Amino acid sequence: xxxxxxxxxxxxxxxxxxxxxxxxxxxxxxxxxxxxxxxxxxxxxxxxxxxxxxxxxxxxxxxxxxxxxxxxxxxxxxxxxxxxxxxxxxxxxxxxxxxxxxxxxxxxxxxxxxxxxxxxxxxxxxxxxxxxxxxxxxxxxxxxxxxxxxxxxxxxx
Amino acid sequence: xxxxxxxxxxxxxxxxxxxxxxxxxxxxxxxxxxxxxxxxxxxxxxxxxxxxxxxxxxxxxxxxxxxxxxxxxxxxxxxxxxxxxxxxxxxxxxxxxxxxxxxxxxxxxxxxxxxxxxxxxxxxxxxxxxxxxxxxxxxxxxxxxxxxxxxxxxxxxxxxxxxxxxxxxxxxxxxxxxxxxxxxxxxxxxxxxxxxxxxxxxxxxxxxxxxxxxxxxxxxxxxxxxxxxxxxxxxxxxxxxxxxxxxxxxxxxxxxxxxxxxxxxxxxxxxxxxxxxxxxxxxxxxxxxxxxxxxxxxxxxxxxxxxxxxxxxxxxxxxxxxxxxxxxxxxxxxxxxxxxxxxxxxxxxxxxxxxxxxxxxxxxxxxxxxxxxxxxxxxxxxxxxxxxxxxxxxxxxxxxxxxxxxxxxxxxxxxxxxxxxxxxxxxxxxx
Numbered sequence: 001x002x003x004x005x006x007x008x009x010x011x012x013x014x015x016x017x018x019x020x021x022x023x024x025x026x027x028x029x030x031x032x033x034x035x036x037x038x039x040x041x042x043x044x045x046x047x048x049x050x051x052x053x054x055x056x057x058x059x060x061x062x063x064x065x066x067x068x069x070x071x072x073x074x075x076x077x078x079x080x081x082x083x084x085x086x087x088x089x090x091x092x093x094x095x096x097x098x099x100x101x102x103x104x105x106x107x108x109x110x111x112x113x114x115x116x117x118x119x120x121x122x123x124x125x126x127x128x129x130x131x132x133x134x135x136x137x138x139x140x141x142x143x144x145x146x147x148x149x150x151x152x153x154x155x156x157x
Numbered sequence: 158x159x160x161x162x163x164x165x166x167x168x169x170x171x172x173x174x175x176x177x178x179x180x181x182x183x184x185x186x187x188x189x190x191x192x193x194x195x196x197x198x199x200x201x202x203x204x205x206x207x208x209x210x211x212x213x214x215x216x217x218x219x220x221x222x223x224x225x226x227x228x229x230x231x232x233x234x235x236x237x238x239x240x241x242x243x244x245x246x247x248x249x250x251x252x253x254x255x256x257x258x259x260x261x262x263x264x265x266x267x268x269x270x271x272x273x274x275x276x277x278x279x280x281x282x283x284x285x286x287x288x289x290x291x292x293x294x295x296x297x298x299x300x301x302x303x304x305x306x307x308x309x310x311x312x313x314x315x316x317x318x319x320x321x322x323x324x325x326x327x328x329x330x331x332x333x334x335x336x337x338x339x340x341x342x343x344x345x346x347x348x349x350x351x352x353x354x355x356x357x358x359x360x361x362x363x364x365x366x367x368x369x370x371x372x373x374x375x376x377x378x379x380x381x382x383x384x385x386x387x388x389x390x391x392x393x394x395x396x397x398x399x400x401x402x403x404x405x406x407x408x409x410x411x412x413x414x415x416x417x418x419x420x421x422x423x424x425x426x427x428x429x430x431x432x433x434x435x436x437x438x439x440x441x442x443x444x445x446x447x448x449x450x451x452x453x454x455x456x457x458x459x460x461x462x463x464x465x466x467x468x469x470x471x472x473x474x475x476x477x478x479x480x481x482x483x484x485x486x487x488x489x490x491x492x493x494x495x496x497x498x499x500x501x502x503x504x505x506x507x508x509x510x511x512x513x514x515x516x517x518x519x520x521x522x523x524x525x526x527x528x529x530x531x532x533x534x535x536x537x538x539x540x541x542x543x544x545x546x547x548x549x550x551x552x553x554x555x556x557x558x559x560x561x562x563x564x565x566x567x568x569x570x571x572x573x574x575x576x577x578x579x580x581x582x583x584x585x586x587x588x
């Protein structure tokens with residue numbers, strides 16, 4: 001379970017906030033990671049893992065802050081490496097990083113992908129400097145926790 | 158809810174540290190201005206720190222940059238220890254240097270292999286490079302992995318290390334742990350050497366910058382985690398605590414950035430400055446490789462910064478192995494640093510350039526004032542100058558190829574910004 005983001009950039013902290021919320025849960029066999037999204041590290045973190053769930057903030061147009069979107073990313077369809085919902089956009093850019101879609105493409109080029117990858121993209125309202133989530137994103141957190149816990153605990157043993 | 162019901166236009170993943178935009182004004186065929194809005198100075202953090210305990214800046218400022226948290230932690234610790242009158246040396250200083258070597262290798266390998274090399278080889282990005290030359294990208298990732306092992310062992314984890322504290326470390330690794338780390342690092346030295354040979358063969362456009370260069374200097378070794386003075390190319394060295402007498406940050410109206418100047422002049426920090434000012438402190442191996450790669454007594458071509466980064470990566474791997482070899486665990490793993498009323502200064506060489514911290518601390522242990530001058534705000538004026546020249550010489554190009562060229566120009570400096578990747582909103586106003 002990888003929470004991508006920066007808790008000093010308000011809603012970008014939703015990934016780390018989710019990880020913090022999961023730390024109190026009994027989730028055997030689940031590794032919780034906070035990540036800055038840097039692709040070399042991401043592909044090291046996820047290579048070969050049976051299921052990886054990545055949670056990250058996105059800015060969208062038009063915007064519905066707090067809404068989140070689940071994508072079960074097709075990993076081995078090399079004819080269509082860019083999953084439609086993770087399409088790399090010229091203006092998609094984390095600082096220093098190439099972004100999650102590019103981490104995925106790099107992982108595919110190097111055969112370093114998880115067995116299954118699910119991405120939750122949470123719509124951010126505000127990614128200015130600050131330590132608190134905006135109200136709609138904070139309100140989305142319990143639903144997000146519920147969704148990922150259900151997914152993590154329904155793994156075949 | 159089905160995400161497929163809606164087309165998402167993802168305009169940004171949010172780890173931006175500023176907006177990346179370049180605004181060029183061309184009047185009668187000449188570039189009048191090239192304004193780069195790339196970097197948000199850490200004023201939020203400076204404000205956040207005021208009133209906090211003097212023990213908190215290392216952890217809080219580490220969050221300013223995901224790529225160089227160790228630089229922030231180190232400059233913060235040094236400045237606070239200076240304010241409290243407790244210099245930290247010996248085995249703790251050496252352990253800091255080892256951790257910092259991990260950050261240099263990690264940051265340099267990322268920049269060389271995933272960001273910079275594709276520019277020289279005609280690939281749009283590292284993914285295309287990996288498709289054609291998987292072995293090359295694998296080598297870069299292997300270097301990164303070795304550096305992450307240093308960060309995880311000494312820093313507690315690979316991002317935002319948690320083992321660093323004012324006065325030293327919460328826990329020091331054991332001899333046996335470092336021996337295992339050395340096993341992993343030894344093959345990384347070969348990879349680092351191969352990297353120098355590889356990048357030395359790239360084609361480098363002719364360009365020599367005449368800016369002044371500024372770097373931390375340590376008479377005993379290539380300055381990384383600290384030093385005794387600040388050395389410059391056009392003037393006498395000065396003491397760390399005189400930084401603010403020479404470097405002035407000015408607010409520039411067109412952007413939120415602060416532009417720094419050195420005695421009113423444009424200057425550059427980072428690999429070119431370190432190599433030019435301190436190369437004689439490199440190891441014989443690194444110096445030999447630098448000479449083989451065509452680097453002389455100075456390097457003022459920003460395209461060749463990739464060669465300097467490769468040489469520095471060799472040095473950092475060697476240095477890490479040397480530090481491990483001579484390591485003995487500091488007992489205790491930190492020195493007590495009682496709070497006292499005072500002001501302290503700290504500098505270190507972040508992978509992308511000089512990072513300065515200054516803290517004012519009260520007798521009660523509260524941070525009264527915090528000033529952080531990161532490399533990117535120091536380098537901003539030099540980057541803009543380079544962009545102005547690049548745009549002037551290439552005005553015949555359409556906006557799209559001109560934008561790519563500007564991105565490449567910016568990437569030479571490895572700044573703390575999003576446009577290190579593929580992200581520059583170029584506006585050319587032709588009047």
